[in-house]
Amino acid sequence: MKKLDTMKKDRFYQILVLIVITSILFSCEKWIDPEINIDPDQASEVTMATILPSIEAGVAYHVCGGSDIIGIQSMWLQQIDGISGYFIAITNYIVDPRVVNTLFDGSYSGGMMDAKVLADLATEKNSPHNLGVAKVNMAIFLGQLTDVFGDIPWSEALQGIDYPRPVYDEQEYIYEEIFRLLSEAIDHLSETNEPVGIYGDYFYEGDALLWFKAAHALKARYHLHLTKRKGNQAYQDALFELNEAFTSNDDDMQFNYGSGDSESNPLYQFMRDWDGYRLGAYFIDMLKAYNDPRLPVFAYPDANDEYTGSEPGSANTEASRPGFAVADAESPTYLMTFVECLFMKAEIIYQIANDENQVREILIQAVTESLNKFGVYDETWLSEYSDSVENLTGEDLFEEIMTQKYIATFYQAESYHSWRRTGYPVIPPNPLGAEDEIPTRFPYTSLEMTYNNENVPKGVTITDRVWWDE
Numbered sequence: 411m412k413k414l415d416t417m418k419k420d421r422f423y424q425i426l427v428l429i430v431i432t433s434i435l436f437s438c439e440k441w442i443d444p445e446i447n448i449d450p451d452q453a454s455e456v457t458m459a460t461i462l463p464s465i466e467a468g469v470a471y472h473v474c475g476g477s478d479i480i481g482i483q484s485m486w487l488q489q490i491d492g493i494s495g496y497f498i499a500i501t502n503y504i505v506d507p508r509v510v511n512t513l514f515d516g517s518y519s520g521g522m523m524d525a526k527v528l529a530d531l532a533t534e535k536n537s538p539h540n541l542g543v544a545k546v547n548m549a550i551f552l553g554q555l556t557d558v559f560g561d562i563p564w565s566e567a568l569q570g571i572d573y574p575r576p577v578y579d580e581q582e583y584i585y586e587e588i589f590r591l592l593s594e595a596i597d598h599l600s601e602t603n604e605p606v607g608i609y610g611d612y613f614y615e616g617d618a619l620l621w622f623k624a625a626h627a628l629k630a631r632y633h634l635h636l637t638k639r640k641g642n643q644a645y646q647d648a649l650f651e652l653n654e655a656f657t658s659n660d661d662d663m664q665f666n667y668g669s670g671d672s673e674s675n676p677l678y679q680f681m682r683d684w685d686g687y688r689l690g691a692y693f694i695d696m697l698k699a700y701n702d703p704r705l706p707v708f709a710y711p712d713a714n715d716e717y718t719g720s721e722p723g724s725a726n727t728e729a730s731r732p733g734f735a736v737a738d739a740e741s742p743t744y745l746m747t748f749v750e751c752l753f754m755k756a757e758i759i760y761q762i763a764n765d766e767n768q769v770r771e772i773l774i775q776a777v778t779e780s781l782n783k784f785g786v787y788d789e790t791w792l793s794e795y796s797d798s799v800e801n802l803t804g805e806d807l808f809e810e811i812m813t814q815k816y817i818a819t820f821y822q823a824e825s826y827h828s829w830r831r832t833g834y835p836v837i838p839p840n841p842l843g844a845e846d847e848i849p850t851r852f853p854y855t856s857l858e859m860t861y862n863n864e865n866v867p868k869g870v871t872i873t874d875r876v877w878w879d880e
Contacts (some may be wrong), residue, residue, distance in 0.1 A: 419727040458531050458540050459609035461524050465547050466612045466724040468521030470665030473554040474492060474823065475676045475743035478513045481687065483558075483826035486848050487816070488692035488837055493727050497686040502723050507856040514555065518567060522551045526568050537606040539618045542598030546625050548746065549591040549703035554582040554630060554657045556860055557827055558852040560876040561867050573802040588632055595625045613663055613745075624663045627655035627746045631824070634754055635878050637761075637831060645758045652755055656748040659783050664742040676737035677821065687846045688729035691839060692721030695816070700795075704733045706736040708820055722840035735784050744822055749783055752776035754859035760808055770799050773811055780818040809834045830879050850875050 484490045485501045490499040496509065525548040532541035553849040556562050562645055564584055566576035599622040607617055608616035630651035636644040656662065667675045671682075681687065689709045694717055697705040708782055712718050720726035734741060741774050756772040759765060760793075774796050781787045802810050812834035819825045829837065840847050849872035 428688075431869070437665060438758060438801075442679065442846065442875075453533075454602055456527060456531070458528055458535070458537065458606065461528050461531070462540070462543065462610040463612060465521050465524045465528060466545075466665060468517070468524065468578070468804065469547055469550050470612075470745065472513065472517055472521060473551060473677050474745050475665070476513065477676065477680045477686075477828055478510055478566045479558065480552065480823060481680070482509075482852070483823060484821055485687075485690075487825055487829060488722060488731060489723060489816075489820055489825065490687045490693070490842075491690045491726070491729070492686060493688050493725040493729075494684070494686050497684075497853075498650055498725055502840060502847050503845045503872065505849070505853050507859065508851045510852050511855045513855045514559065515857050517551055517555060518563070522548060525551065528752060530595070532606075535606055537604060538598040538601035539608050539800040540606060541607055541620070541807075542595040542618070542625070543611070543621055543707075545591040545595040546600070546621060546628065548593070549588045549628060552588050552591070553628070554823060556581050557635070557823070560851055560870070560874075563862075563865070565588075569654035575865055577865050578867055582744045585878070586634070589629065591637070592625045592629045596622060596629075598623065605753060620661055620663075622658075623655050623661055624746055626651045626653075627663075627751055630655055630751065630754055631746070634757070635827060635831065639856055642762055647761045648754060649758045649762075652758075654753055656746075656751050659748050661748055662783075663743065663746040664744045666742050667740050669739045675737065675743065676742045677737045678739045678741065679733060687732060688720040688726060689717075689732060691721045693820070694719030694730065696835070700814065700817075701791065703781055703788040703791055704735070704784055704817065705820055707733050707784045707786055708785065709733045723842035734738045744819075747783070747819075749776055749818050749823075750815075750824055752779060753811065753818065757808070757815075760811060764804055769807060769811070770802070773814065774799060776818065777814055780814075808832075809836075830875075845873050847873055849873055849877060864873055 413843070434437070440463040481490070481497075482500055482505070485492050485497070492498045496506065499506070500509070525544050529541055529548070532544055552562075552564065560581050561578040562581075562584060564579045564587060565574035566573035569576070578835035585863075599618045604618065608614075608618065611617075614620040633644050633648035633651060640647075667678075669674060671679075694705075694709065696702075697708065698717065701812070709717050710733050712728055712730050718726075719728045720729040731737065752772055753776045756769055756776055759768045759772060763769075774792070777795065778787070778792060781792070799807075799810065812828055812832050814823050815828055816835050819828075837848060839846060851870070851872055851874060853872055854866050854870065
């Protein structure tokens with residue numbers, strides 16, 4: 411695993427402080443005049459190299475690793491269980507709209523606004539690679555938000571006082587914009603003439619080729635989300651993008667944290683400050699049933715040196731805590747991985763190629779690379795697993811693909827989105843839940859309902875489905 415050097419750690423600390431301050435400010439008032447309190451005698455020039463780290467930290471910390479998005483999804487998927495305060499309420503399908511204020515409003519006022527500034531600077535400096543990076547990051551923000559909220563502001567967003575109360579665009583349009591941003595990013599990143607270079611890049615250290623692959627991988631992901639809408643065309647489109655995407659774990663798009671208290675992994679900080687989660691019984695029992703080598707990295711042993719889970723809503727504080735693969739100070743946030751690409755390919759080939767032998771090969775490769783990713787490769791276990799997969803056909807084989815993806819993408823957004831699309835694995839709803847079914851979207855924020863009420867979609871509940879999932 412890569413380590414951040416001292417200079418990067420110092421910069422990352424400053425970035426996280428800025429994110430916290432920004433979130434606090436915008437929780438009080440969304441549309442503050444940006445010209446207020448500017449000191450004309452103070453240098454205020456922003457460069458591409460200084461703004462990119464804050465964007466990447468915002469993407470990783472805010473929308474791809476934060477407890478107010480991934481934690482909520484993981485509780486509903488019973489990968490983890492809330493054991494205190496409002497975390498128990500969320501596990502029981504009760505979500506106060508204030509819980510998602512920072513996720514939604516902080517994304518617009520923070521990382522998305524910064525990505526817009528980076529794009530403007532890159533255009534001004536005639537820097538196609540930085541422009542491509544800005545658009546990839548913007549696409550990730552849009553994707554993460556629309557996948558849990560549905561319709562969101564975009565056409566009138568990020569324009570300050572010109573549109574202080576932006577309209578909500580339909581998710582179908584947001585997806586068109588995501589594909590546009592990623593396609594344009596691919597074109598920009600393909601340019602051979604880059605006069606500036608990509609600096610301040612925590613994801614890929616300025617490697618435009620890896621950004622190019624990431625853009626294709628993300629396009630594949632978002633095409634796959636549209637299978638209910640576009641059927642085989644969505645599978646074909648996703649497969650086309652995968653041909654230009656990641657080819658090994660070394661290509662993974664991830665954010666590597668430092669070991670200091672304020673520069674560390676968000677789940678680590680959450681467990682340190684709140685200690686609000688335990689591993690879910692459903693997830694632990696599944697790993698045990700497989701005798702899965704990833705169990706010791708996904709979970710810490712309990713006080714009896716055993717791996718145990720908490721039943722939904724039981725608030726079992728004695729169960730295992732999230733493990734070092736996801737919840738140590740330096741555990742990365744995974745934004746897009748080679749393993750996810752392999753699971754996408756296995757699903758696609760299953761749906762369109764009618765070649766189950768090839769599907770099994772890709773599935774076994776995906777599981778193998780997941781074990782490698784987490785440093786728990788076990789040849790004996792893989793041999794036994796491969797033998798068991800040989801007996802799977804038809805729907806049973808498809809269920810196995812999605813179940814293994816659910817395991818491999820533990821505490822990542824795609825676990826939730828894949829389950830919504832396919833219904834696998836078959837997770838029993840929380841019997842203590844306020845709803846009879848597992849929620850399929852987030853509520854709109856209390857800040858938006860206060861400051862932009864005329865535009866917020868009305869009558870939406872957390873069991874309604876977003877456009878691509880209908």
